[in-house]
Amino acid sequence: MDSEVGVLRTVVLHRPGPELERLTPRNADRLLFDGIPWVERAQLEHDAFAELLRTEGVRVLLLGDVLRESLAAAPAARETGIADAVDERVLGRELAGAVRAELAALDDDALADALVGGRTFAELAVTGHSLVRAMAGAHDFAVDPLPNLMFTRDSSVRVGPRVVASSMGMPARRREAPLVALAQRHHPELGVVAPTAPRDPSAVEGGDVLLLAPGVLAIGVGERTSPAGAESFARAMFADGLAHTVLAVPIAQRRATMHLDTVATMVDVDTMVIYPGVLEGLEAWTVRPDGPEHLHITGPEPFRPAAARAMGIDVLRAVDTGLESVAAEREQWDDGNNTLALAPGRVVAYERNTTTNARLAAAGIEVLEIAGFELGSGRGGPRCLSCPWERGPLG
Numbered sequence: 001m002d003s004e005v006g007v008l009r010t011v012v013l014h015r016p017g018p019e020l021e022r023l024t025p026r027n028a029d030r031l032l033f034d035g036i037p038w039v040e041r042a043q044l045e046h047d048a049f050a051e052l053l054r055t056e057g058v059r060v061l062l063l064g065d066v067l068r069e070s071l072a073a074a075p076a077a078r079e080t081g082i083a084d085a086v087d088e089r090v091l092g093r094e095l096a097g098a099v100r101a102e103l104a105a106l107d108d109d110a111l112a113d114a115l116v117g118g119r120t121f122a123e124l125a126v127t128g129h130s131l132v133r134a135m136a137g138a139h140d141f142a143v144d145p146l147p148n149l150m151f152t153r154d155s156s157v158r159v160g161p162r163v164v165a166s167s168m169g170m171p172a173r174r175r176e177a178p179l180v181a182l183a184q185r186h187h188p189e190l191g192v193v194a195p196t197a198p199r200d201p202s203a204v205e206g207g208d209v210l211l212l213a214p215g216v217l218a219i220g221v222g223e224r225t226s227p228a229g230a231e232s233f234a235r236a237m238f239a240d241g242l243a244h245t246v247l248a249v250p251i252a253q254r255r256a257t258m259h260l261d262t263v264a265t266m267v268d269v270d271t272m273v274i275y276p277g278v279l280e281g282l283e284a285w286t287v288r289p290d291g292p293e294h295l296h297i298t299g300p301e302p303f304r305p306a307a308a309r310a311m312g313i314d315v316l317r318a319v320d321t322g323l324e325s326v327a328a329e330r331e332q333w334d335d336g337n338n339t340l341a342l343a344p345g346r347v348v349a350y351e352r353n354t355t356t357n358a359r360l361a362a363a364g365i366e367v368l369e370i371a372g373f374e375l376g377s378g379r380g381g382p383r384c385l386s387c388p389w390e391r392g393p394l395g
Helices: 039-055 063-073 075-085 093-104 108-117 131-135 176-185 227-239 303-311 325-333 354-362
Strands: 008-013 059-062 141-143 156-159 162-165 209-213 216-221 245-250 264-268 271-274 283-290 294-302 317-320 340-343 346-350 366-370 387-391
Touching: 008 039, 008 063, 008 340, 039 059, 039 346, 039 366, 059 063, 063 075, 063 108, 063 176, 075 093, 075 108, 075 176, 093 141, 156 176, 156 209, 156 387, 162 176, 209 264, 209 303, 216 227, 216 303, 227 245, 227 283, 227 294, 245 303, 264 340, 283 303, 294 303, 317 354, 346 354, 354 366
Parallel strands: 008 059, 216 245, 271 317, 346 366
Antiparallel strands: 008 387, 156 162, 209 216, 245 283, 264 271, 283 294, 340 346
């Protein structure tokens, strides 16, 4: 898979579940949600999204099913999942051991639910002389839930014949990437896709990675991906022959622009939709390999000319969301720039972003609309909600 817009054939989604029911006004901010979603409505919206993709001929794999199949297939997957979920630094050695033992006694379905949905102290049978246990509230988490897991784009990235596990930048999400990597690695089908060589643990998230063209990637550097993470990712791409050019793109380090794909996504082979607030100011550092160990770095320069040159095209066309700043800002916040391409010039977008969708249609881009009133409460659109696993080649 070497582009953002080749015909989408297989995608991995995660249907939101009980992990969203863990959100309260007290913990929502820590768990990176701006509101408390209506879970049943979020599930209906997600089901409609998945059904649209199936209707378009896309094979949809659900991460919950992948995880359960992997746990059933490999005892090592169970052991690793439990070890990653239980933090001795939080629980202490003795209590952590008791929690691990209780999780190990669960069947595969229940364990999958616990690894994703978390466990409160009230839901565990563990007792004993533990200051942590004595001081914890009944509804405090012994195992944290993963409510952001539905944004499957962030935790792993397919590039060519490889899959790259992310290194999540925010504490609330750091367990997601290892859990997804575990589910992929032990799955009968997904496990045949080789991972890249090990990288350092610097933060890099999939929402910051855009496959602009075969061999050309852009990586946003901001709230979730560090400069070291972008460099580490670039080195892995060069070492495995998956890219010849990586563009490191600084973005504002704030909630509204947490990832590069919150301000720009590809909608055709030579076109992107982009938030006008960054259209002229977006810059890039161009990174290329310089021998087996070194990098050649130039810049910064305006992003679009740098990207077009790397992609081998005259102009990278930009469809912006209009000059009216209030509407543009509102729709950027509501993921108007976060589209999922089904094919060149054909994308899925949230229906609420009427201005953005109209401008895309006027530019010749076909827009398939879905509801996102509850799905968007964690700040993610159709691209965030999907991890493309297989696309057709371009040309």
